[in-house]
Amino acid sequence: MRIGDYVERTANRGVFGNPMSQSTKDSALTASRAFFRDLQEWEWIPRRFDSGRALETPRSIRAPLGPNPRVIADEVHDGTAASPDAGIASVMTVTNLLPLLGVASSRAGRSCPC
Known part of the structure; x- marks a missing residue:
């Protein structure tokens, strides 16, 4: 065609x-x-x-x-990539927000109960 x-x-x-x-x-x-x-x-x-x-x-x-x-950079995949205009939100990652939400992360020494 x-x-x-x-x-x-x-x-x-x-x-x-x-x-x-x-x-x-x-x-x-x-x-x-x-x-x-x-x-x-x-x-x-x-x-x-x-x-x-x-x-x-x-x-x-x-x-x-x-x-x-396609290959995705580790920074983008982890959510730690900072954009120039993101301000303070660019510093906040999921790992940093877990304690604020009352959830213990596995990196803090606690293992997952599942």
Whole structure:
């Protein structure tokens, strides 16, 4: 599928003819599945096929759409990263707030009862 395949507009904006991205193809198939499922559910057309199976996104399109993992810095993950405009709130971490809430942290020498 390419951008502008089923369009009558002849204005060329530089993107017509380029291949569609994998997520755009997946979105088009998802919308088509929902359209035919609704038509069959509302009994506007007879149930002759299962739109979920007939219009399933192929594995070749789904595979690149998986999660895009990235490394998160330890400071950000721990919640200790300070932003320049956060002020005093940037010093407060979950570990520092636990005693104020009456909860003993495992770092204070107490073990978790669970």
